[in-house]
Amino acid sequence: MATVPRTGILLPLKPGFWTRDRLVRTTSYILALAIWEITGRVVGPLFLAGPSQVVISLVEVTLSGELPLALLVSLQAFFVGYVFAVLVGIPLGMLMGRFESVERFFEPYISAFFVTPVSAFVPMIIIWFGIGIEARVTVVFSFCFFDVVINTFNGVRDVRYELVEPVRSLGATQRQIFQKVILPAAAPFVMSGIRLGLGRAIRGMVIAELLLATTGLGGMIVTYSAVFRTDVIFAVIIVIVVLGVGSVRILKGLESWLFPWKESSTIRSGFEGTAGSVPEG
Amino acid sequence: MENKIVLRDVSKTFVKRNGGAKENRVDALKDVSLEVADQEFVSIVGPSGCGKTTLLRIIDGLIPYDRGEITINGRPVGAPAQDRGMVFQTFGLLPWRTVADNVGIGLEISGMELQKRKPIVQRWIEVVGLAGFESHYPHELSGGMQQRVGLARVLAINPAVILMDEPFGALDAQTRELMQEELLRIWNQEKKTVIFITHSIDEAVYLSDRVIVMSARPGQIAEVLNVRLKRPRWNYDVRGTPEFTELRAHIWKMLRQDRAGVAAPPGD
Incomplete structure (x- = not known):
């Protein structure tokens, strides 16, 4: 997944911070x-609060304790x-990958649920679950489980075959092959699943x-939209964005640290949390 | 210890099912008989699809054979074991393991503890010329260095027989010649029995005591040639001797007949 270097259109810059x-x-x-600020001023805060107003409201709802409490409930x-x-997902995925009969057994449901919104x-x-925490947990679970x-x-x-063969040739048992080849080889993919699932879990939440x-x-968001407080709505959205981007970043850092043998380009390239960043085998 | 390999009428047929009852049978090997003496260096050449890799994998135990008999040192060959080791064309190193951990994996599999493994691993890393690279990862090494690790990994389990499947096929010409010479030195020192598969006639003649020429469909042994070039072969111009040229031309002619005129130039 190497990216083709593109030509710069800006002036060459001296090395330094900029x-x-x-x-x-x-x-x-x-x-x-x-653009956001200007548009906000033009259409008025009823339709779109500008960033300056959003920051003020963000501080307000944080200090009042309303936002931290909501965050806690969500989390x-x-x-x-x-x-x-x-x-549940990792062991099931492993069993499916290792035993064809397990794959056959579960595959139709996994495929069906994966494409269904x-x-x-x-x-x-x-x-089934009412509207309590059990219901919300179920939604989060079903959002990220399949990834x-x-x-x-x-x-x-x-x-890859070329990885398993030499170890088998050295007389390894099936168990040793699983421990010494399949598990470590699959680990970056498992990690990708964990990372992609994280983004989707936040969406589900x-x-x-x-x-x-x-x-x-x-x-x-629901409460404040009823009273047209777009400033607070944006403040909450910012928190959600920071939560999503931040946690995916942390997982990416963890990936590069855990799998230094994976060329860094395969882990770093692509948009965060997109399917395109699954490492190459 | 006597490490004689004996193959008697070994046959292998691959059956492919393309859905339904239709079967596609390919005779990969038909009645292959061969004896390889203790400490002998034997190369197998032949056109693509002649079953030479299949033969090697069968001897290693990676795939079963249908008929015939294979023994090493009188014992029949079964599942892969550490009395024989294989070097692969694609190196097959584990990318998450360092050089030292790749070399030691065979000993690890046989249950040897780390403290005992260490000096053995170190010794073989030195023999293949990789001292100083113990904690490097495969992707940090050149192709030639990666195959040195592949060789050290097999030498570390101290097998009687080393099977090599086009081990230098993925290397550039210069690295390849260097590796050939070093392989001969190691073989000379360690006294192993080697079966070496290659596409290069030149490589086969340079390395071997005998060259086995195989033909395709079904895979059979077409001819066995003795190479009587003086050893050691790294201290004189082997490739310039008349015998070398003659053998090379002879094998080339055989392979060309087999391929019925649709051949590439000699060498590789």
Whole structure:
């Protein structure tokens, strides 16, 4: 997945803090904020609060304790659902990758659920679990579970022949082959599943709060949209973005640290949290 | 210890099922009989699809054979074991293991503890000329260096027989000649029995005591040639001797007949 170097259109810069990349990024941010602020002033805060107003409101709802409390409520459901999905998803993906009969047994359901929008099941989830934390946990779980399973499964199943053969040739047992070749070879894929699942779990967390229980961060959005407080809505969205980007960053850092043998380009390239960043086998 | 390899009428047929009842049978090997003496260096050449790699994998135990008999030192050959070791064309190193950990994996598999493994691993890393690279990862090494690790990994388990499947096929010409010479030195020192598969006639003649020429469909032994070039071969111009040229031309002619005129130039 090597990227083709592109020609720069900006003036060459002397080395220092202001590298070309930094300059482009900063310009982009300043421009976006300016457009946002100006548009906000033109249409009025009822439709779109500008960034200056959003920052003020962000500080307010943080200091009042409302935002931290909502964040805590959200994170509870997120954490339980996500950890549960990882703990169940990895072993299931491994079993499916290792035993063809297990794959045959589960594959149709996994494929079907993976392409179905989980939101379509929200009414059923309400019927089965009500609108309490169990329901939100279920939504988070079903949002990220399949990413974990499918990536783990692919990682275990697609371990290259050229890696297994030499170890088998040295007289390794099936168990040793699994421990010494398949597990370590699949580990970066498992990690990708964990990372992709994280992004989707955050999405699931917010959607659950929007669609079935007016609570947590999603609940704040619903509540404040009823009174047209776009400044607070944006403040909450910023928190969600920071939460998502931040946690994916941390996992990426962990990946490069755990798998130094993977060429860094395969781990770093691509947009964060997108399917395109699955490492090459 | 006597490390004689005996193959008697070894046959292998691959059956492919393309859905339904239709079967596609390919006779990869048909009645192959061969004896390789203790400490002998034997090369196998032949056109693509002549079953030479299949033969090697069968001897290693990676795939089963249908008929015939294979014994090493009188014992029949079964699943892969550490009395024989294989060097692969694609090196097959584990990318998450350092050089030292790749070399030691055979000993690890046989259950030897780390403290005992260490000096053995170190010794073989030195023999293949990789001292100083113990903690490097494979992707940090050149192709030639990676195959040195592949060779050290096999030498570390001290097998009686070393099977080499086009080990230098992925290397550039210069590295390849260097590796050939070093392989001969190591073989001379360690007294192993070697079966070496190659596409290069030149390489086969340079290295071997005998060259086995195989023909395709079904894979059979077409001819066995003795190479009587004086050893050691690294201290004179082997390739310039009349016998070398003659053998090379002879093998080339055989292979060309087999390929019925659709051949590439000699060498490789």
